[in-house]
Amino acid sequence: MASKSGRAVAELETEKSENGRELMLGLYQMLVKCRMCDEKARILFRQGKYAGNFYSGVGQEAAEVGAAYSLREDDWIAPSHRDWTANIIKGAPLKLCFAQLFGKATSPDRGKSTPAHMGYPPIHTITPASSIAGQLAVGTGVAFGLKRLGRDTVVVSFFGDGATSLGGFHEALNFAGVHRLPIIYVCQNNLWAESVPLRLQTALTDLSDRAKAYGFPGVSVDGNDVMAVYDAATKAIARARSGEGPTFIECKTYRWYGHSEIDPAKYRTKEEVEAWKKRDPLVLFEKVLRDKKFLTDELKDKIAKGITQEINEAVEFAEQSPYPDASELKDHIWAQE
Amino acid sequence: MASKSGRAVAELETEKSENGRELMLGLYQMLVKCRMCDEKARILFRQGKYAGNFYSGVGQEAAEVGAAYSLREDDWIAPSHRDWTANIIKGAPLKLCFAQLFGKATSPDRGKSTPAHMGYPPIHTITPASSIAGQLAVGTGVAFGLKRLGRDTVVVSFFGDGATSLGGFHEALNFAGVHRLPIIYVCQNNLWAESVPLRLQTALTDLSDRAKAYGFPGVSVDGNDVMAVYDAATKAIARARSGEGPTFIECKTYRWYGHSEIDPAKYRTKEEVEAWKKRDPLVLFEKVLRDKKFLTDELKDKIAKGITQEINEAVEFAEQSPYPDASELKDHIWAQE
């Protein structure tokens, strides 16, 4: 757990494992799916197909996929605003994901919340509030509940560098440390919180140092290297599942686009953006797969086509779905006793 | 700054200094004064001379005095509930300190706040709210303001182990780290937050590790060794004054009595209390002074007598002072433009 960059430690355990090929192709497919869905969500917003906003995670897919890919069905995810795709990784039907963006009656929240702030109870992803660190605090509470129930399920909590400044972050991680809760804190450090640069957010270089305040391990990994993230995550998940408690994983990564679709992101330099785009997590991983001869042009094409079709169907479903009726305004405030 | 226990590093710098005798006797006198005032405050509460509550700091005087003794007149203190004596160290007239307990019209807050929650603007001690970590957050704001004004004054912020769990603590220290604010965070870790033991408060052994999350130094010292605290504090103050930023000092210490005067503190074992009483910071320091031949029975007596007289006068003043008139209820809500 001590190593600062998973990848630097040479070949990763998972790569050496028996079914490395299957696993790696699975990861690849999920990366592509997240990328394509995200780009589609952006286009749809720009086409005016839905209002509100969208927070693209393009550029950060390796962190998202690497961390969540090996979760069990009964495990939980506490996504934040940039983690719409966490639902996809956890197995939400794409139809529901796009209905969510559109705020349609067929979306899990029946149009109540906000595009991209998606949760889906059957797969245990928690519908997030927009309030940063809120989903992290509630996710920690879920981990606390699961532990009290004696389950061996775990929670993965996603959040950004900015979230680590909030009081709620601190209170949650401190509590998780005291009770060795089964939770993995996955910080996607993309160097910016909206327009606030890291140097104004924290005096730290590695956000994994935050974990030192809570008595559990913290590790910083290359967040654009899906295998590095996957490796750190599976270790952390195993640790959490066996009752040893939380792990903090900092994934150093970058978002390609603005904070949201209405942010031109002029606060960043072109050079910075270009440098990171050169480290596209998909391209990096594709190279690994090609070197290993796991991926061919043919297979790549096939994968893309399959996903395109799934997306088209999902978008169509979302478009055709009705909006919730105005009469639903007062539904779901109270539970019926 | 790296050493975990100041004292263990052998002879401390300050003890070797030219006017060691004067300094050490000054510290001793202040320790005795705080102890005597605190014990008096407890007696007065038990005699029913004032209502509300009192939070005794007996047993923790070395941390309080060691940290605040070398502050300049224009420096600030942000005290918490257990730091009524911080005002005494900073030079508040005892009359006002006792008037504060009694809630009299002659107290700095004219009876508005609560006994023991004392601040006094002329000496730059901040009137604390009871809300734990609140005084720490506002104190950090004062340090921020002082820095912006280009002053070379510093703030000492006092708080307990429990306070380090609150979100406000985290947000303040993170901010202080980013801007290298001139503040010294003095955590009096007395092992208990009211009745909550440290093991349920944090997974850490040394609370100075909290500082690792903020990019500034943290040090743990024997909080019952006034010279060890004084040494750590003077270094930290010099550091803050010269623009290098904050320091976190954990003083490991113990409160002899209940959380407040209405707390029988049955949650602690007799053995624990007795063991700590054997490490009475006054007795420990008296031994050092006697070994150095700085203190005689005569001088000790003289010091105690002087303080007794000062206390008696102060209590008399407080008792004779009137309560604020009911008409003051609506005063001081608004500033006059």
Next chain:
Amino acid sequence: MARTLTMIEAITEAMAQEMERDERVFVMGEDIGLSGGVFKATAGLYDKFGEERVLDTPLAEGNIIASAVGASMVGLRPIAEIQFADFITPAMESIVQQASKIRYRSAGGYGCSLTVRICCGGGTGGGLYHSQENAAWFVHEPGLKVVMPSTPYDAKGLLLAAIRDPNPVLYFEHKKLYRTAKGDVPEGDYTVPIGKAETRRQGRDMTVVTYGYMTPLCLEAAEQMSKSGVEAEVIDLRTLSPLDRDTVLESVRRTNKCLIVHEDKRTLGIGGEISAIIAEEAFEDLDGPIVRITGPDVPAIPFAPPLEHAWMVNTEKIVAGMQKLAAY
């Protein structure tokens, strides 16, 4: 079988019985375990149920609530304690953005069955930060239920109802009533319905709407007025959200006058809403202004005895209000 209990005893009994009955129920908060609570509300629970179910938390109100919200999402039934209402502000995010909205934002996909016990109120020398009552903030927030008992009977019955309610319920307890309110409390299981006010005294001449610690004072004032022939009806709201509009309106339509009494600050205190409901729904039945007797618009209750006394609503002030209204 009923016995005479104090309010604090009734509260403890409710928790103990419900923990016995329902394994999912547990309590968490500051100083509620080893020490049994600042006011001893949880006395004995730690010994009986152990640390797993009686958990002393870190000093972090936001996390007390957030972790309870999360635990409730997996089917547990937490009772979280906020030691003093004054210290609920760090938990505002968890209460208002999480607890009150998780069900709505997930269209019922996730629920939040959570009870938050909050000790509040002045008149005991607590000073600025141990006397506040801020239920009004939460009454403004749909998705939260808010209750505040005035008798030991209601204290037990409302607490059992709160714990079993599948919604988040803020249960305010007035510290002044803990040991001064005594009354019959059945030993067995019962609930007091959330959302129903209780008419504590019948009267034809005016309706007095109040709650919590003000209830016994209003009853006392009503008795005094009775001597001069004025009969006040006293309604104890018990539930502050959702408000029992029907009981209030029915009474005001009969008595044609309304006095509202609360300890909290006047501006946008709960009395504002009661008054507005009446002015909207029962305007034509009113024979006089709607009078409010409340705490003053001052940041919080000061410590010095004359200042605290000046803040607090007492029987005298209530009688004066009744007399003013009776004159119409």
Next chain:
Amino acid sequence: MARTLTMIEAITEAMAQEMERDERVFVMGEDIGLSGGVFKATAGLYDKFGEERVLDTPLAEGNIIASAVGASMVGLRPIAEIQFADFITPAMESIVQQASKIRYRSAGGYGCSLTVRICCGGGTGGGLYHSQENAAWFVHEPGLKVVMPSTPYDAKGLLLAAIRDPNPVLYFEHKKLYRTAKGDVPEGDYTVPIGKAETRRQGRDMTVVTYGYMTPLCLEAAEQMSKSGVEAEVIDLRTLSPLDRDTVLESVRRTNKCLIVHEDKRTLGIGGEISAIIAEEAFEDLDGPIVRITGPDVPAIPFAPPLEHAWMVNTEKIVAGMQKLAAY
């Protein structure tokens, strides 16, 4: 010289001019520096005044306010921004326990001259967490002033008044007005007094009390009613705390009817207090019930367009309320 500005331009101008005039003034908040703010309220300030006086803070609302409170205690004049009212909850402790009480608890020994700019309100598709308005919580807290402009003129004048006020002032800005509200704004220095409502339209038949984004809608509704001979007087509160009781009461005593309009949830919204004041002070002058047209008692404004539309008060709903009241 006055020019036509949008509200957001007026806000930016006020800050720029005051920072020029008074060295002690600086702004801090999330995304207010490099990017000039989510809505560009601080556009250009970073370039003009530098990072020292235009400070992008860590993502921590509680600390934004607490550090501003501290800075104000040493004589600075911070303008702190809360990006969305929805995210003010983490700052509740700093605002309510620190900013609003530091002067009182120190008997005037320490002051707090602080302006908090807060973007609020719905109708722009922001969904549950980018549409809230929660000024009511703070109106309940003496020690805080609360204002909310409805015109560019007032936006500049109130902001200058807020910055110069030696008390903490919460300055709410309705995002829907940022670019839709246009009007004459003097280039030079002026203030709009805090605590004074403005009668935007004279009328003899009823008084409409409102504020913020609802003001133009009420004016539109009043014009529509005028066609059928009903003349509504429209009062824009501008300051929500302390309330300008006199202006409201004087008008109601003249028109004998009152309609209150706000976007915020009904229960314990500001309308509750206005209604209670009238029911208490002008009861004998009333010829009809006090009617409130408000947002519904729903946790927050949902995203889906039909749901948001159902929440929002619009001219139609206001006209309906006016008609109801006119019938008395």
